[in-house]
Amino acid sequence: MSGIGLILDIAVTHLTSKLKQTSIAALGVMFGIGTYIIMMSFMTGLNLLLDGLVLNRTPHVQIYNRTDPSEIQPVEKYGIYQDDVHVIHSIKPKSRLDRIHNALPLLTDLRNDIKVNGATPQTTCKVFYLAGTNNLNGIINGVEVDEEMRLFNFKEYIVEGDAHSLIKRKNSVLLGAGVAKKLSLSVGDRVQVLSTSGVTYTLNIGGIFQSGLAEVDDVQSYVNLTMAQQILGVGSNYISRIHVKLNDIDQAVPMSQTIEDLYDVKALDILTANAQFDTGSDIRTLISYAVSITLLIVAGFGIYNILNMLIYEKMDDIAILKATGFSGNDIMLIFIIQALVIGLVGGILGVSLGYGVSVIIDNIPFVTEAVPTIDTYPINYDPMFYFTGVGFAIVCTFLAGYLPALKARKIDPVDIIRGK
Amino acid sequence: MSVILETKNINKYFYEPVEFHVLKNISIRLNTGEFVSIMGKSGCGKSTLLYILSTMDTQYEGDLFIDGENMSHLDNSELARIRNEKIGFVFQFHYLLPEFSVLKNVMLPALKLGRESEAIIKAKALDKLEMLGVASQAYNKASSISGGQKQRVSIARALINDPKIIMGDEPTGNLDSKNAENVFNILKKLSVEQNMSLLIVTHDLDFANKTDRIIEMGDGVIIK
Numbered sequence: 001m002s003g004i005g006l007i008l009d010i011a012v013t014h015l016t017s018k019l020k021q022t023s024i025a026a027l028g029v030m031f032g033i034g035t036y037i038i039m040m041s042f043m044t045g046l047n048l049l050l051d052g053l054v055l056n057r058t059p060h061v062q063i064y065n066r067t068d069p070s071e072i073q074p075v076e077k078y079g080i081y082q083d084d085v086h087v088i089h090s091i092k093p094k095s096r097l098d099r100i101h102n103a104l105p106l107l108t109d110l111r112n113d114i115k116v117n118g119a120t121p122q123t124t125c126k127v128f129y130l131a132g133t134n135n136l137n138g139i140i141n142g143v144e145v146d147e148e149m150r151l152f153n154f155k156e157y158i159v160e161g162d163a164h165s166l167i168k169r170k171n172s173v174l175l176g177a178g179v180a181k182k183l184s185l186s187v188g189d190r191v192q193v194l195s196t197s198g199v200t201y202t203l204n205i206g207g208i209f210q211s212g213l214a215e216v217d218d219v220q221s222y223v224n225l226t227m228a229q230q231i232l233g234v235g236s237n238y239i240s241r242i243h244v245k246l247n248d249i250d251q252a253v254p255m256s257q258t259i260e261d262l263y264d265v266k267a268l269d270i271l272t273a274n275a276q277f278d279t280g281s282d283i284r285t286l287i288s289y290a291v292s293i294t295l296l297i298v299a300g301f302g303i304y305n306i307l308n309m310l311i312y313e314k315m316d317d318i319a320i321l322k323a324t325g326f327s328g329n330d331i332m333l334i335f336i337i338q339a340l341v342i343g344l345v346g347g348i349l350g351v352s353l354g355y356g357v358s359v360i361i362d363n364i365p366f367v368t369e370a371v372p373t374i375d376t377y378p379i380n381y382d383p384m385f386y387f388t389g390v391g392f393a394i395v396c397t398f399l400a401g402y403l404p405a406l407k408a409r410k411i412d413p414v415d416i417i418r419g420k
Numbered sequence: 421m422s423v424i425l426e427t428k429n430i431n432k433y434f435y436e437p438v439e440f441h442v443l444k445n446i447s448i449r450l451n452t453g454e455f456v457s458i459m460g461k462s463g464c465g466k467s468t469l470l471y472i473l474s475t476m477d478t479q480y481e482g483d484l485f486i487d488g489e490n491m492s493h494l495d496n497s498e499l500a501r502i503r504n505e506k507i508g509f510v511f512q513f514h515y516l517l518p519e520f521s522v523l524k525n526v527m528l529p530a531l532k533l534g535r536e537s538e539a540i541i542k543a544k545a546l547d548k549l550e551m552l553g554v555a556s557q558a559y560n561k562a563s564s565i566s567g568g569q570k571q572r573v574s575i576a577r578a579l580i581n582d583p584k585i586i587m588g589d590e591p592t593g594n595l596d597s598k599n600a601e602n603v604f605n606i607l608k609k610l611s612v613e614q615n616m617s618l619l620i621v622t623h624d625l626d627f628a629n630k631t632d633r634i635i636e637m638g639d640g641v642i643i644k
């Protein structure tokens with residue numbers, strides 16, 4: 001044993017001689033790191049859940065017909081008034097159809113694009129759900145259900161019945177949970193819908209659909225794309241919206257730009273559609289860091305304290321070690337190692353605490369109407385938090401130990417020996 | 421006869437509480453294998469001189485040569501290495517690291533030097549403890565043994581790296597006459613048998629008279 005082994009041996013002997021105080025210092029680190037891990041796991045678990053709720057289900061690019069007013073008004077094209085100031089009141093958008101112009105070629109183009117994971121057409125029609133003498137306002141969406149399931153986790157919405165029923169039977173419908181409740185209907189029942197053109201259709205309820213957003217569930221239902229087109233009385237090229245999922249979400253903005261440039265449509269990217277969403281995630285993460293760092297700073301002061309006390313008590317030891325040939329740097333290392341051992345032990349305990357409590361939280365029941373797919377609190381077991389936790393512990397304890405260790409390095413053995 | 425330690429015009433001042441010229445033009449010399457004692461009345465500067473000679477105190481003017489090398493030019497870690505390798509120091513009061521075993525206390529300077537394997541160092545340490553009659557305490561905690569035993573353990577520690585010089589600041593000051601006699605005999609034996617050089621501050625005239633030479637100090641100067 002020589003060099004660092006010897007230094008380590010001395011450091012550990014010092015630590016074990018003050019087991020109570022060092023344990024308390026290590027406990028401080030443990031709570032700091034434990035809290036960090038718990039908060040990060042829980043907060044990011046929540047973030048991921050909400051991401052899953054909104055982002056995974058939201059198309060990266062939504063394509064629909066442009067309804068903005070024309071940017072260039074007729075008067076501006078008229079040569080005589082070219083140099084004049086135009087004042088036009090009450091500009092209204094030009095009347096247009098609900099359908100996307102040339103939707104099928106656009107859809108094919110999108111599906112052939114390597115940046116695109118998939119694209120789904122939807123046809124929306126306004127209907128009344130008929131229930132006795134009551135007419136309930138509603139919207140029916142025609143979808144390609146297997147692509148919706150593949151790309152947008154559509155299956156997660158179906159709380160009863162089977163999404164595949166849309167494929168098996170043409171007149172099958174996935175009824176919104178709110179609609180089903182209001183009309184006292186369940187899977188296997190039939191529902192009558194009245195189209196705007198006055199035709200009544202009878203649909204079989206193949207499943208109940210619940211998004212968690214009441215205003216959607218109270219009006220919306222899903223049928224097969226061709227069924228929706230039939231209700232509307234239009235051909236198979238009548239498509240109201242196209243939802244695009246990209247391979248890389250970061251491509252959403254340039255992609256929607258390209259689509260708008262190439263086709264006469266409106267393309268809304270997910271970042272614009274959910275701008276407020278990221279802010280919430282960021283703030284939750286920020287709070288987690290703030291709380292954890294505060295705890296670690298408190299733990300750091302604990303370590304600083306105990307090392308100062310240790311150095312004061314071990315003044316004689318330091319003098320003897322220096323007199324018998326240990327250099328100032330050796331002495332400094334002895335105390336820094338003590339700090340690091342406290343940090344490491346506290347860090348490992350903190351990781352265990354963090355993991356333990358995370359598992360407990362992960363098993364606490366959490367049932368909510370809004371999110372039908374989960375039944376316990378969300379926890380994100382990202383190993384990253386565990387590594388950063390231990391890293392944090394080591395950095396903090398090193399900083400807390402550095403100043404006292406510097407002091408120990410400077411102690412003049414003659415002062416101590418003469419003092420006796 | 422070779423010179424193991426030599427000083428040339430060493431001067432030292434204390435500035436607190438008032439400026440005080442504590443050592444004045446100290447020039448002494450210690451030959452290899454010589455057993456020299458330093459005497460002088462309390463407060464004349466013996467300890468202060470010894471701290472300088474042992475390289476622990478670097479705040480002085482003048483030159484200090486140990487084993488032919490000028491110490492005044494070395495930095496702190498080089499001096500630590502010299503103390504580790506060439507000087508064994510026996511304190512009056514400052515004994516041992518209380519939380520370590522007696523054996524470990526003796527081994528520490530050698531482990532630091534790292535010249536030999538741990539097994540050899542351990543055997544040597546037990547040997548030294550045996551020589552000083554405290555081998556039976558080897559595995560006890562240093563804090564649990566008596567004052568006389570501690571002093572002998574600290575001599576064993578001073579010897580562990582086979583230093584060129586042993587320095588002691590009243591190493592027998594705290595011992596009864598029987599133990600003091602014992603320690604003297606051990607030191608004498610080292611000088612004779614191992615040709616070790618010894619420089620021991622003492623108040624004990626009997627002790628001093630048995631050494632090869634006495635350096636007498638008075639108020640910061642060498643009298644003879």
Ligand SMILES: Nc1ncnc2c1ncn2[C@@H]1O[C@H](COP(=O)(O)OP(=O)(O)O)[C@@H](O)[C@H]1O
Binds near residue numbers: 437460462465
């Ligand atoms: N750190 C110090 N600051 C100021 N004066 C000191 C200090 N240490 C010792 N002295 C003074 O220096 C003189 C020599 O002290 P010391 O070397 O301990 O004497 P001795 O060992 O011969 O009894 C004494 O007068 C003492 O009071």
Ligand SMILES: [Mg+2]
Binds near residue numbers: 466467468
């Ligand atoms: Mg003295």
